[in-house]
Amino acid sequence: MIQLYHVHKRYTNGTDALVDVTLRVREGEFVFLTGPSGAGKSTLLRLLMVMERATDGQILIGGRNIHVLRDASIPFLRRNIGMVFQDFRLIPRRTVYENVAIALEIMGLGPKEIERRVTQLLDGLRMMHRAQAFPGDLSAGEQQRVAIARALVNEPAILLADEPTGNLDPELGHDILQLLIDVGRRGTTVLVATHDHGLVERYGMRTLVLGRGQLLEDRPRQLGARITAETGLNPLAVALTESRQHAPDAPVELDIPDEVVP
Protein backbone atom coordinates (compact mmCIF):
# COMPACT_ATOMS: atom_id res chain seq x y z
CA MET A 1 0.00 0.00 0.00
CA ILE A 2 2.86 2.36 0.86
CA GLN A 3 6.21 2.11 -0.89
CA LEU A 4 9.20 4.43 -0.53
CA TYR A 5 12.26 4.06 -2.74
CA HIS A 6 15.43 5.93 -1.84
CA VAL A 7 13.46 8.90 -0.57
CA HIS A 8 15.44 11.96 0.34
CA LYS A 9 14.08 15.14 1.88
CA ARG A 10 16.28 18.18 2.28
CA TYR A 11 14.84 21.42 3.63
CA THR A 12 15.80 24.79 2.20
CA ASN A 13 18.03 25.45 5.24
CA GLY A 14 20.15 22.45 4.22
CA THR A 15 18.86 20.03 6.87
CA ASP A 16 18.45 16.46 5.68
CA ALA A 17 15.21 15.26 7.26
CA LEU A 18 15.17 11.93 5.42
CA VAL A 19 18.14 10.19 3.84
CA ASP A 20 17.75 7.36 1.33
CA VAL A 21 14.71 5.80 3.00
CA THR A 22 13.34 2.69 1.36
CA LEU A 23 10.44 0.83 2.96
CA ARG A 24 7.23 -0.97 2.17
CA VAL A 25 3.99 -1.24 4.16
CA ARG A 26 1.47 -3.82 3.01
CA GLU A 27 -2.24 -3.26 2.73
CA GLY A 28 -3.98 -3.68 6.10
CA GLU A 29 -0.73 -3.66 8.03
CA PHE A 30 -0.28 -1.86 11.36
CA VAL A 31 3.15 -0.27 11.69
CA PHE A 32 4.81 1.85 14.35
CA LEU A 33 7.24 4.50 13.17
CA THR A 34 9.55 5.37 16.00
CA GLY A 35 12.70 7.25 16.80
CA PRO A 36 13.79 10.30 18.80
CA SER A 37 12.63 13.84 18.08
CA GLY A 38 14.06 15.06 14.79
CA ALA A 39 14.44 11.51 13.44
CA GLY A 40 12.21 12.29 10.47
CA LYS A 41 8.96 10.61 11.56
CA SER A 42 6.74 13.64 11.00
CA THR A 43 8.50 14.49 7.75
CA LEU A 44 7.76 11.01 6.45
CA LEU A 45 4.07 11.37 7.31
CA ARG A 46 3.98 14.85 5.73
CA LEU A 47 5.46 13.43 2.54
CA LEU A 48 2.78 10.73 2.47
CA MET A 49 0.09 13.41 2.84
CA VAL A 50 1.85 15.48 0.14
CA MET A 51 2.05 18.37 2.58
CA GLU A 52 5.62 18.46 1.31
CA ARG A 53 7.35 16.96 -1.72
CA ALA A 54 10.37 14.67 -1.53
CA THR A 55 13.63 16.10 -2.81
CA ASP A 56 14.52 12.79 -4.41
CA GLY A 57 13.24 9.23 -4.66
CA GLN A 58 9.83 7.75 -5.36
CA ILE A 59 6.77 7.37 -3.15
CA LEU A 60 3.96 5.08 -4.22
CA ILE A 61 0.60 4.95 -2.46
CA GLY A 62 -1.80 2.32 -3.67
CA GLY A 63 0.43 1.97 -6.73
CA ARG A 64 0.22 5.70 -7.60
CA ASN A 65 3.49 7.59 -7.75
CA ILE A 66 2.75 10.67 -5.67
CA HIS A 67 6.11 12.20 -6.57
CA VAL A 68 4.58 13.13 -9.92
CA LEU A 69 1.05 13.78 -8.66
CA ARG A 70 -0.37 17.04 -9.98
CA ASP A 71 -1.39 19.63 -7.37
CA ALA A 72 -5.02 19.41 -8.49
CA SER A 73 -5.07 15.68 -7.63
CA ILE A 74 -3.70 16.10 -4.09
CA PRO A 75 -7.12 16.67 -2.44
CA PHE A 76 -8.37 13.42 -3.94
CA LEU A 77 -5.35 11.50 -2.66
CA ARG A 78 -5.93 12.94 0.81
CA ARG A 79 -9.51 11.65 0.81
CA ASN A 80 -7.96 8.19 0.85
CA ILE A 81 -5.68 8.97 3.77
CA GLY A 82 -6.94 9.83 7.26
CA MET A 83 -4.58 11.75 9.50
CA VAL A 84 -4.53 12.12 13.28
CA PHE A 85 -2.34 14.74 14.96
CA GLN A 86 -0.87 15.08 18.43
CA ASP A 87 -2.67 18.43 18.86
CA PHE A 88 -5.95 17.02 17.47
CA ARG A 89 -6.43 19.90 14.98
CA LEU A 90 -10.15 20.26 15.58
CA ILE A 91 -12.03 23.36 14.44
CA PRO A 92 -12.92 25.18 17.68
CA ARG A 93 -15.95 26.98 16.20
CA ARG A 94 -17.60 23.76 15.04
CA THR A 95 -19.35 21.12 17.10
CA VAL A 96 -18.07 17.56 17.42
CA TYR A 97 -20.63 16.48 14.81
CA GLU A 98 -19.57 19.23 12.38
CA ASN A 99 -15.87 18.50 12.93
CA VAL A 100 -16.41 14.91 11.84
CA ALA A 101 -18.89 15.79 9.09
CA ILE A 102 -16.43 18.15 7.36
CA ALA A 103 -14.57 15.19 5.86
CA LEU A 104 -17.83 14.15 4.16
CA GLU A 105 -19.00 17.68 3.29
CA ILE A 106 -15.94 18.15 1.11
CA MET A 107 -17.04 15.10 -0.89
CA GLY A 108 -20.43 16.68 -1.52
CA LEU A 109 -22.43 13.93 0.22
CA GLY A 110 -26.06 14.61 1.12
CA PRO A 111 -27.08 15.54 4.69
CA LYS A 112 -28.79 12.19 5.32
CA GLU A 113 -25.79 10.14 4.28
CA ILE A 114 -23.53 12.40 6.33
CA GLU A 115 -25.77 12.02 9.37
CA ARG A 116 -25.87 8.25 9.00
CA ARG A 117 -22.11 7.87 8.77
CA VAL A 118 -21.19 10.42 11.45
CA THR A 119 -23.77 9.12 13.91
CA GLN A 120 -22.63 5.55 13.38
CA LEU A 121 -18.99 6.43 13.94
CA LEU A 122 -19.59 8.67 16.96
CA ASP A 123 -21.73 5.90 18.43
CA GLY A 124 -18.90 3.44 17.90
CA LEU A 125 -16.47 5.80 19.61
CA ARG A 126 -18.91 6.38 22.48
CA MET A 127 -18.97 10.10 21.60
CA MET A 128 -22.54 10.50 20.40
CA HIS A 129 -23.61 12.12 23.67
CA ARG A 130 -21.08 14.90 22.99
CA ALA A 131 -22.08 15.43 19.36
CA GLN A 132 -23.25 18.99 19.93
CA ALA A 133 -20.37 19.95 22.23
CA PHE A 134 -17.50 22.16 21.04
CA PRO A 135 -13.91 20.90 21.13
CA GLY A 136 -13.06 23.32 23.95
CA ASP A 137 -15.59 21.54 26.18
CA LEU A 138 -13.99 18.10 25.66
CA SER A 139 -11.21 16.31 27.52
CA ALA A 140 -7.99 15.56 25.64
CA GLY A 141 -8.98 11.92 25.19
CA GLU A 142 -12.38 12.91 23.82
CA GLN A 143 -10.81 15.39 21.42
CA GLN A 144 -8.49 12.71 20.09
CA ARG A 145 -11.46 10.38 19.59
CA VAL A 146 -13.18 13.08 17.55
CA ALA A 147 -10.01 13.58 15.51
CA ILE A 148 -9.88 9.82 14.85
CA ALA A 149 -13.56 9.86 13.89
CA ARG A 150 -12.86 12.65 11.38
CA ALA A 151 -9.93 10.70 9.96
CA LEU A 152 -12.01 7.55 9.55
CA VAL A 153 -15.43 8.81 8.52
CA ASN A 154 -14.74 8.73 4.79
CA GLU A 155 -13.34 5.21 5.07
CA PRO A 156 -9.73 5.91 4.06
CA ALA A 157 -7.45 3.15 2.85
CA ILE A 158 -4.65 4.51 5.02
CA LEU A 159 -4.62 6.05 8.49
CA LEU A 160 -1.60 8.08 9.56
CA ALA A 161 -1.20 9.15 13.18
CA ASP A 162 1.49 11.58 14.29
CA GLU A 163 2.16 11.15 18.03
CA PRO A 164 -1.55 10.45 18.68
CA THR A 165 -0.94 9.75 22.37
CA GLY A 166 1.54 12.56 22.93
CA ASN A 167 -0.93 14.80 24.77
CA LEU A 168 -2.70 12.03 26.68
CA ASP A 169 -2.05 10.30 29.98
CA PRO A 170 -0.94 6.63 29.71
CA GLU A 171 -4.41 5.20 30.35
CA LEU A 172 -6.04 7.35 27.66
CA GLY A 173 -3.08 6.75 25.37
CA HIS A 174 -3.67 3.02 25.67
CA ASP A 175 -7.36 3.47 24.80
CA ILE A 176 -6.54 5.54 21.71
CA LEU A 177 -3.90 3.09 20.53
CA GLN A 178 -6.29 0.22 21.02
CA LEU A 179 -8.74 2.11 18.82
CA LEU A 180 -6.11 2.48 16.10
CA ILE A 181 -5.26 -1.21 16.28
CA ASP A 182 -8.95 -2.00 15.87
CA VAL A 183 -8.99 0.20 12.79
CA GLY A 184 -6.06 -1.77 11.43
CA ARG A 185 -7.85 -5.03 12.10
CA ARG A 186 -10.65 -3.89 9.80
CA GLY A 187 -8.29 -3.72 6.82
CA THR A 188 -7.07 -0.13 7.00
CA THR A 189 -3.33 0.35 6.67
CA VAL A 190 -2.21 2.18 9.82
CA LEU A 191 1.08 4.00 10.36
CA VAL A 192 1.58 5.43 13.86
CA ALA A 193 4.52 7.74 14.54
CA THR A 194 5.57 7.83 18.19
CA HIS A 195 8.72 8.43 20.17
CA ASP A 196 7.30 6.43 23.09
CA HIS A 197 9.40 3.24 23.10
CA GLY A 198 7.37 1.81 25.97
CA LEU A 199 4.21 1.99 23.91
CA VAL A 200 5.87 0.34 20.95
CA GLU A 201 7.30 -2.47 23.07
CA ARG A 202 3.96 -3.05 24.76
CA TYR A 203 2.12 -3.90 21.52
CA GLY A 204 4.87 -5.73 19.65
CA MET A 205 3.66 -4.64 16.21
CA ARG A 206 5.97 -4.15 13.22
CA THR A 207 8.20 -1.18 13.99
CA LEU A 208 10.27 1.05 11.72
CA VAL A 209 13.03 2.83 13.63
CA LEU A 210 14.27 6.12 12.23
CA GLY A 211 17.34 8.03 13.38
CA ARG A 212 18.74 11.23 11.85
CA GLY A 213 16.55 10.74 8.82
CA GLN A 214 17.72 7.20 8.12
CA LEU A 215 15.81 3.95 8.48
CA LEU A 216 17.88 2.20 11.14
CA GLU A 217 15.81 -0.87 11.80
CA ASP A 218 12.73 -2.69 10.53
CA ARG A 219 11.48 -4.89 13.39
CA PRO A 220 8.86 -7.39 12.29
CA ARG A 221 5.68 -7.94 14.24
CA GLN A 222 6.31 -10.21 17.21
CA LEU A 223 4.50 -13.47 17.53
CA GLY A 224 1.69 -13.15 20.04
CA ALA A 225 1.51 -9.40 19.64
CA ARG A 226 -1.12 -7.82 21.86
CA ILE A 227 -4.35 -7.51 20.04
CA THR A 228 -6.97 -7.40 22.70
CA ALA A 229 -10.18 -6.46 20.98
CA GLU A 230 -12.32 -9.00 19.24
CA THR A 231 -13.65 -7.73 15.96
CA GLY A 232 -17.24 -8.65 16.58
CA LEU A 233 -17.42 -7.16 20.06
CA ASN A 234 -15.65 -3.83 19.75
CA PRO A 235 -18.19 -1.06 19.05
CA LEU A 236 -15.81 0.88 16.81
CA ALA A 237 -15.05 -2.20 14.77
CA VAL A 238 -18.78 -2.82 14.40
CA ALA A 239 -19.35 0.80 13.32
CA LEU A 240 -16.57 0.63 10.78
CA THR A 241 -17.77 -2.69 9.45
CA GLU A 242 -21.30 -1.40 9.01
CA SER A 243 -20.31 1.91 7.45
CA ARG A 244 -17.80 0.42 5.03
CA GLN A 245 -18.94 0.47 1.41
CA HIS A 246 -16.52 -2.25 0.36
CA ALA A 247 -15.72 -5.62 1.87
CA PRO A 248 -12.87 -5.44 4.39
CA ASP A 249 -10.84 -8.06 2.55
CA ALA A 250 -11.31 -6.61 -0.93
CA PRO A 251 -8.20 -4.97 -2.41
CA VAL A 252 -8.29 -1.23 -1.85
CA GLU A 253 -8.20 1.03 -4.87
CA LEU A 254 -7.47 4.69 -4.35
CA ASP A 255 -10.11 6.99 -5.73
CA ILE A 256 -7.88 9.61 -7.39
CA PRO A 257 -9.00 10.92 -10.76
CA ASP A 258 -6.30 10.94 -13.43
CA GLU A 259 -7.39 14.26 -14.86
CA VAL A 260 -8.71 16.85 -12.48
CA VAL A 261 -10.03 20.20 -13.54
CA PRO A 262 -8.59 22.59 -10.92
Next chain:
Amino acid sequence: MKHGARPDYVLRQAWLLLRGSPWLAGVSALTIALALTLVGLFASVMFNAGHLMHELGQSLTLSVYLHDTASAEEVTAVRQKLEAHAGIKKVRALTREQDRDRNKRLLSPELLQGLDEASIPGQPVLEVDIDAELASRGDVDALVKWTGALRGVQSVEDVEFGAEKLRLLFAMVEIARTIGIVLSGVLLASAMFFVFSTVRLAVFSRRDEIEIQTLVGATPGFVRLPFLVEGALQGLAGAAIAATLLGLLHLELRGLVRDVYMLNVSWSLLPPGMIAWLVIGGPAVGLAASALSVGRYLKV
Protein backbone atom coordinates in the same frame (compact mmCIF):
# COMPACT_ATOMS: atom_id res chain seq x y z
CA MET B 1 -17.17 11.22 -7.79
CA LYS B 2 -18.51 14.50 -6.52
CA HIS B 3 -16.00 17.32 -6.15
CA GLY B 4 -18.13 20.28 -5.18
CA ALA B 5 -19.80 21.51 -2.06
CA ARG B 6 -23.57 21.53 -1.52
CA PRO B 7 -25.11 25.00 -2.00
CA ASP B 8 -26.77 24.92 1.43
CA TYR B 9 -23.42 24.12 3.06
CA VAL B 10 -21.65 26.96 1.22
CA LEU B 11 -24.40 29.44 2.13
CA ARG B 12 -24.34 28.38 5.79
CA GLN B 13 -20.56 28.76 5.95
CA ALA B 14 -20.71 32.15 4.19
CA TRP B 15 -23.33 33.31 6.68
CA LEU B 16 -21.11 32.18 9.58
CA LEU B 17 -18.20 34.12 8.05
CA LEU B 18 -20.37 37.26 7.87
CA ARG B 19 -21.38 36.80 11.50
CA GLY B 20 -17.70 36.64 12.38
CA SER B 21 -17.25 40.37 11.65
CA PRO B 22 -20.78 41.82 11.52
CA TRP B 23 -19.79 45.49 11.81
CA LEU B 24 -17.33 45.47 8.97
CA ALA B 25 -19.73 43.44 6.85
CA GLY B 26 -22.47 45.98 7.62
CA VAL B 27 -20.24 48.90 6.63
CA SER B 28 -19.32 47.08 3.39
CA ALA B 29 -22.98 46.50 2.55
CA LEU B 30 -23.88 50.14 3.32
CA THR B 31 -21.02 51.48 1.19
CA ILE B 32 -22.11 49.28 -1.70
CA ALA B 33 -25.68 50.52 -1.13
CA LEU B 34 -24.52 54.15 -1.22
CA ALA B 35 -22.43 53.62 -4.35
CA LEU B 36 -25.22 51.78 -6.16
CA THR B 37 -27.81 54.38 -5.12
CA LEU B 38 -25.60 57.08 -6.59
CA VAL B 39 -25.05 55.05 -9.76
CA GLY B 40 -28.84 54.60 -9.96
CA LEU B 41 -29.50 58.30 -9.43
CA PHE B 42 -27.07 59.38 -12.12
CA ALA B 43 -28.36 56.71 -14.46
CA SER B 44 -31.84 58.15 -13.88
CA VAL B 45 -30.63 61.68 -14.59
CA MET B 46 -28.99 60.53 -17.81
CA PHE B 47 -32.04 58.52 -18.76
CA ASN B 48 -34.42 61.44 -18.19
CA ALA B 49 -32.10 63.89 -19.92
CA GLY B 50 -32.03 61.55 -22.89
CA HIS B 51 -35.82 61.46 -22.94
CA LEU B 52 -35.96 65.24 -22.73
CA MET B 53 -33.55 65.58 -25.64
CA HIS B 54 -35.64 63.22 -27.68
CA GLU B 55 -38.80 65.22 -26.94
CA LEU B 56 -36.98 68.47 -27.73
CA GLY B 57 -35.63 67.05 -30.96
CA GLN B 58 -39.12 66.16 -32.03
CA SER B 59 -40.52 69.65 -31.37
CA LEU B 60 -37.63 71.71 -32.78
CA THR B 61 -38.55 74.41 -35.23
CA LEU B 62 -36.36 76.56 -37.42
CA SER B 63 -37.33 79.90 -38.94
CA VAL B 64 -35.52 80.85 -42.14
CA TYR B 65 -36.15 84.57 -42.81
CA LEU B 66 -35.82 85.59 -46.44
CA HIS B 67 -35.05 88.97 -47.96
CA ASP B 68 -38.06 90.98 -49.10
CA THR B 69 -36.49 91.00 -52.50
CA ALA B 70 -36.28 87.20 -52.77
CA SER B 71 -37.94 85.97 -55.94
CA ALA B 72 -40.36 83.04 -56.02
CA GLU B 73 -37.64 80.90 -57.66
CA GLU B 74 -35.19 81.71 -54.90
CA VAL B 75 -37.79 80.83 -52.24
CA THR B 76 -38.48 77.53 -53.98
CA ALA B 77 -34.74 76.82 -54.23
CA VAL B 78 -34.25 77.36 -50.46
CA ARG B 79 -37.35 75.31 -49.70
CA GLN B 80 -36.07 72.42 -51.84
CA LYS B 81 -32.68 72.66 -50.16
CA LEU B 82 -34.37 72.40 -46.78
CA GLU B 83 -36.63 69.52 -47.73
CA ALA B 84 -33.70 67.59 -49.13
CA HIS B 85 -32.01 67.56 -45.73
CA ALA B 86 -32.45 64.51 -43.49
CA GLY B 87 -34.57 64.99 -40.36
CA ILE B 88 -36.80 67.70 -41.87
CA LYS B 89 -40.39 66.88 -41.06
CA LYS B 90 -42.24 69.72 -42.73
CA VAL B 91 -41.53 73.09 -44.41
CA ARG B 92 -44.20 75.81 -44.50
CA ALA B 93 -43.73 78.99 -46.56
CA LEU B 94 -45.24 82.19 -45.19
CA THR B 95 -45.56 85.37 -47.23
CA ARG B 96 -44.85 88.77 -45.64
CA GLU B 97 -48.59 89.23 -45.01
CA GLN B 98 -49.03 85.82 -43.50
CA ASP B 99 -46.03 86.41 -41.21
CA ARG B 100 -47.44 89.80 -40.22
CA ASP B 101 -50.82 88.19 -39.41
CA ARG B 102 -49.10 85.60 -37.31
CA ASN B 103 -47.18 88.28 -35.41
CA LYS B 104 -50.38 90.20 -34.84
CA ARG B 105 -51.85 87.13 -33.23
CA LEU B 106 -48.78 86.67 -31.07
CA LEU B 107 -48.54 90.28 -29.87
CA SER B 108 -50.91 91.56 -27.18
CA PRO B 109 -53.76 93.93 -28.26
CA GLU B 110 -52.33 96.64 -25.94
CA LEU B 111 -49.08 96.68 -27.89
CA LEU B 112 -50.83 96.78 -31.24
CA GLN B 113 -53.03 99.73 -30.23
CA GLY B 114 -52.16 102.80 -32.25
CA LEU B 115 -49.80 100.95 -34.63
CA ASP B 116 -50.49 101.11 -38.33
CA GLU B 117 -50.37 97.91 -40.37
CA ALA B 118 -46.96 98.68 -41.94
CA SER B 119 -45.25 99.03 -38.54
CA ILE B 120 -46.05 95.45 -37.57
CA PRO B 121 -43.04 93.28 -38.50
CA GLY B 122 -43.46 90.78 -41.23
CA GLN B 123 -41.26 89.22 -43.94
CA PRO B 124 -41.18 86.08 -46.07
CA VAL B 125 -40.22 83.13 -43.91
CA LEU B 126 -39.87 79.38 -44.16
CA GLU B 127 -41.04 77.59 -40.99
CA VAL B 128 -39.28 74.26 -40.68
CA ASP B 129 -40.27 71.41 -38.33
CA ILE B 130 -37.27 69.32 -37.46
CA ASP B 131 -37.37 65.72 -36.28
CA ALA B 132 -33.81 65.27 -35.10
CA GLU B 133 -32.21 62.48 -33.08
CA LEU B 134 -30.36 64.40 -30.39
CA ALA B 135 -28.39 61.77 -28.53
CA SER B 136 -25.27 63.86 -27.96
CA ARG B 137 -23.93 67.38 -28.14
CA GLY B 138 -22.39 66.41 -31.48
CA ASP B 139 -25.89 66.02 -32.94
CA VAL B 140 -26.80 69.55 -31.83
CA ASP B 141 -23.51 70.89 -33.17
CA ALA B 142 -24.18 69.27 -36.55
CA LEU B 143 -27.60 70.90 -36.63
CA VAL B 144 -26.13 74.30 -35.74
CA LYS B 145 -23.50 73.93 -38.44
CA TRP B 146 -26.14 73.15 -41.02
CA THR B 147 -28.29 76.12 -40.06
CA GLY B 148 -25.18 78.32 -40.16
CA ALA B 149 -24.58 77.21 -43.73
CA LEU B 150 -28.11 78.33 -44.58
CA ARG B 151 -27.18 81.89 -43.58
CA GLY B 152 -24.74 81.95 -46.47
CA VAL B 153 -27.48 81.49 -49.04
CA GLN B 154 -28.02 84.79 -50.87
CA SER B 155 -31.80 85.07 -50.41
CA VAL B 156 -31.65 84.17 -46.71
CA GLU B 157 -31.54 87.13 -44.32
CA ASP B 158 -31.47 85.31 -41.01
CA VAL B 159 -31.99 81.91 -39.42
CA GLU B 160 -33.58 81.65 -36.00
CA PHE B 161 -32.81 78.50 -34.09
CA GLY B 162 -32.68 78.18 -30.27
CA ALA B 163 -29.70 75.86 -30.26
CA GLU B 164 -27.75 77.68 -27.57
CA LYS B 165 -30.22 76.55 -24.91
CA LEU B 166 -29.85 73.00 -26.17
CA ARG B 167 -26.09 73.26 -26.03
CA LEU B 168 -26.30 74.49 -22.44
CA LEU B 169 -28.56 71.58 -21.53
CA PHE B 170 -26.15 69.13 -23.10
CA ALA B 171 -23.19 70.71 -21.31
CA MET B 172 -25.00 70.38 -17.97
CA VAL B 173 -25.84 66.76 -18.66
CA GLU B 174 -22.22 66.05 -19.55
CA ILE B 175 -20.96 67.69 -16.36
CA ALA B 176 -23.49 65.72 -14.34
CA ARG B 177 -22.40 62.54 -16.09
CA THR B 178 -18.72 63.18 -15.35
CA ILE B 179 -19.40 63.97 -11.68
CA GLY B 180 -21.60 60.88 -11.47
CA ILE B 181 -19.00 58.58 -12.98
CA VAL B 182 -16.20 59.93 -10.75
CA LEU B 183 -18.28 59.84 -7.55
CA SER B 184 -19.73 56.42 -8.28
CA GLY B 185 -16.26 55.13 -9.14
CA VAL B 186 -14.79 56.43 -5.89
CA LEU B 187 -17.66 54.98 -3.85
CA LEU B 188 -17.55 51.65 -5.65
CA ALA B 189 -13.80 51.46 -5.07
CA SER B 190 -14.36 52.19 -1.35
CA ALA B 191 -17.07 49.53 -1.21
CA MET B 192 -14.75 47.02 -2.84
CA PHE B 193 -12.03 47.92 -0.35
CA PHE B 194 -14.38 47.24 2.58
CA VAL B 195 -15.47 43.88 1.15
CA PHE B 196 -11.83 43.07 0.41
CA SER B 197 -10.92 43.82 4.06
CA THR B 198 -13.87 41.87 5.48
CA VAL B 199 -12.94 38.79 3.47
CA ARG B 200 -9.26 39.19 4.36
CA LEU B 201 -10.15 39.25 8.06
CA ALA B 202 -12.34 36.20 7.61
CA VAL B 203 -9.50 34.36 5.86
CA PHE B 204 -7.04 35.23 8.66
CA SER B 205 -9.45 34.24 11.41
CA ARG B 206 -10.11 30.89 9.70
CA ARG B 207 -6.53 29.89 8.94
CA ASP B 208 -6.72 26.79 11.16
CA GLU B 209 -10.00 25.75 9.58
CA ILE B 210 -8.62 26.22 6.06
CA GLU B 211 -5.60 24.07 6.88
CA ILE B 212 -7.76 21.30 8.32
CA GLN B 213 -10.08 21.37 5.32
CA THR B 214 -7.18 20.95 2.92
CA LEU B 215 -5.77 18.11 5.03
CA VAL B 216 -9.02 16.15 4.85
CA GLY B 217 -9.08 16.55 1.06
CA ALA B 218 -10.99 19.75 0.33
CA THR B 219 -10.37 21.14 -3.14
CA PRO B 220 -9.25 24.79 -3.42
CA GLY B 221 -12.70 25.59 -4.81
CA PHE B 222 -14.44 24.09 -1.76
CA VAL B 223 -12.28 26.16 0.58
CA ARG B 224 -12.64 29.40 -1.38
CA LEU B 225 -16.32 29.26 -2.22
CA PRO B 226 -17.75 30.38 1.18
CA PHE B 227 -15.42 33.41 1.16
CA LEU B 228 -16.51 34.37 -2.35
CA VAL B 229 -20.17 33.94 -1.41
CA GLU B 230 -19.53 36.06 1.70
CA GLY B 231 -18.50 38.95 -0.58
CA ALA B 232 -21.41 38.36 -2.93
CA LEU B 233 -23.86 38.38 0.02
CA GLN B 234 -22.53 41.76 1.17
CA GLY B 235 -23.05 43.03 -2.38
CA LEU B 236 -26.56 41.57 -2.48
CA ALA B 237 -27.45 43.28 0.81
CA GLY B 238 -26.08 46.58 -0.57
CA ALA B 239 -28.03 46.14 -3.80
CA ALA B 240 -31.25 45.40 -1.89
CA ILE B 241 -30.84 48.59 0.16
CA ALA B 242 -30.02 50.64 -2.98
CA ALA B 243 -32.99 49.19 -4.90
CA THR B 244 -35.35 49.99 -2.00
CA LEU B 245 -34.00 53.55 -1.69
CA LEU B 246 -34.26 54.20 -5.42
CA GLY B 247 -37.74 52.66 -5.57
CA LEU B 248 -38.96 54.93 -2.77
CA LEU B 249 -37.25 57.95 -4.33
CA HIS B 250 -38.88 57.15 -7.66
CA LEU B 251 -42.33 57.07 -6.08
CA GLU B 252 -41.68 60.38 -4.31
CA LEU B 253 -40.36 62.09 -7.45
CA ARG B 254 -43.19 60.79 -9.57
CA GLY B 255 -45.70 62.20 -7.09
CA LEU B 256 -43.82 65.51 -7.05
CA VAL B 257 -43.69 65.79 -10.87
CA ARG B 258 -47.37 64.93 -11.21
CA ASP B 259 -48.93 66.76 -8.25
CA VAL B 260 -46.65 69.75 -7.61
CA TYR B 261 -45.23 70.57 -11.04
CA MET B 262 -48.41 69.35 -12.78
CA LEU B 263 -46.32 67.68 -15.47
CA ASN B 264 -47.56 64.67 -17.36
CA VAL B 265 -44.36 62.72 -17.94
CA SER B 266 -45.08 59.84 -20.25
CA TRP B 267 -41.99 57.77 -19.35
CA SER B 268 -40.88 56.08 -16.14
CA LEU B 269 -38.31 58.15 -14.23
CA LEU B 270 -36.09 55.07 -13.73
CA PRO B 271 -34.44 53.39 -16.69
CA PRO B 272 -36.13 50.07 -17.50
CA GLY B 273 -34.45 47.09 -15.82
CA MET B 274 -32.30 49.32 -13.63
CA ILE B 275 -33.38 47.62 -10.41
CA ALA B 276 -32.56 44.25 -11.98
CA TRP B 277 -29.14 45.57 -13.01
CA LEU B 278 -28.51 46.79 -9.46
CA VAL B 279 -29.47 43.42 -8.03
CA ILE B 280 -26.97 41.80 -10.41
CA GLY B 281 -24.34 44.52 -10.03
CA GLY B 282 -24.24 44.50 -6.21
CA PRO B 283 -23.28 40.84 -5.85
CA ALA B 284 -20.92 41.21 -8.83
CA VAL B 285 -19.06 44.02 -7.05
CA GLY B 286 -18.95 41.98 -3.82
CA LEU B 287 -17.80 38.88 -5.69
CA ALA B 288 -15.06 40.78 -7.52
CA ALA B 289 -13.73 42.28 -4.27
CA SER B 290 -13.80 38.95 -2.42
CA ALA B 291 -12.15 37.22 -5.39
CA LEU B 292 -9.30 39.75 -5.20
CA SER B 293 -8.97 39.17 -1.45
CA VAL B 294 -9.15 35.38 -1.73
CA GLY B 295 -6.68 35.40 -4.61
CA ARG B 296 -4.23 37.41 -2.57
CA TYR B 297 -4.60 35.95 0.93
CA LEU B 298 -6.06 32.46 0.62
CA LYS B 299 -3.30 30.22 -0.63
CA VAL B 300 -4.52 26.64 -0.78
